[in-house]
Amino acid sequence: MNPSSLAKSQELLRSLRLKESAEQLPVIVKEAEESECSYLTFLTHLLEYEKKRREEKQLEKRLKWAAFPFHKTLDEFDLKEQQSLSKKHMNQLKEMIWLEQMYNIIFLGPPGVGKTHLAVGLGLEALYQGYKVMFITMGELIQTLKTEEISRKSQTKLKRIRKADLVIIDDLMFMAINQNEANLFFHLINDLYNNASIILTSNKAPKEWGELLGDPAITTALLDRILHRAEIIHLNGDSYRMKYRSTIFN
Structure with missing residues (x-):
């Protein structure tokens, strides 16, 4: 040499x-x-x-941009603990055909039943298959939308969201939002419509979202775009976090 x-x-x-x-x-x-x-x-x-x-x-870059709150794969999800989701359905979700067809996935259920774990697991699966993924909580999303015009950080995040193949919005409608916030949220969903798939997690059914949005017209338009091509998966059971919580006492 x-x-x-x-x-x-x-x-x-x-x-x-x-x-x-x-x-x-x-x-x-x-x-x-x-x-x-x-x-x-x-x-x-x-x-x-x-x-x-x-x-x-x-x-590595796509993983960083995705901003997952934790790294939990679908293989780590215990289907025995969640009887409302079959192994067959889990395998169909893994195949990502729904993502190619730009279907949305909505996980509904009480806190602690695995909604976020499933959303992150699907996000990781999509990312490893070459798709661009973004994860954000509803609270963070509303704040980002409100500060888009004045914050470069918000502009960058929303640019990545709008260019993503899959957007995960966690804890949708966990709290009421005002009309301006609802309008901003609707315009983002409208931007994503026919351009990306969305995974939503919520403890409230779509019929209850109108109460939190406070605007019937926006609610109707929002539901029209989200539910046009969507699979709603109801998760039930007791909270994993409460069932397996640790204690300081012997």
Whole structure:
């Protein structure tokens, strides 16, 4: 291995924006020399490494942008604890055909039955399959929408939401919102309509949303867009958090 030739090759790779290959070149060259592989095999290994590292870095970036509150996969969800969701239905959700068809998923149920876990698990599954995903709570979303015109951070977040393939909105309608907030929320849903799938979690059924929105016209228009292509999944049972809560007493 000629040090000067190696350094020059690394410099050329960096100039071609092949940074990952440049860093790994000494290792790949050494392995090629030891295995006495052909020039074509060496080049293939180099390019495969660059492709793999780029995909890994893109995944890391998408994971960061997704802003999941925790990392829980669908495989970690205990279906025995949630009898209202069958294994067959879980497998259909994993296949992501609904995402390709831009269907929405609505998880309804009381607190602690696994709505957010399922939403995050589906988000992770979609992300690993190459989709762009964004997670946000309803409270944070309303605040972000209200500050979009004055906050660069809010502008960036909403830009990513509007460009996502899947948007997860957690704790939908957990509290009443005023008419201006409802209007901002409607316009975002309208932007996403026919452009992305949405996963919603809520402890209130769609028929109750009108009471919290306070505007019949906005409620009707919102439900029309959300429910046009949607699967509503009712989760029931006792709260996992209460069932498996820890105690300081023996």
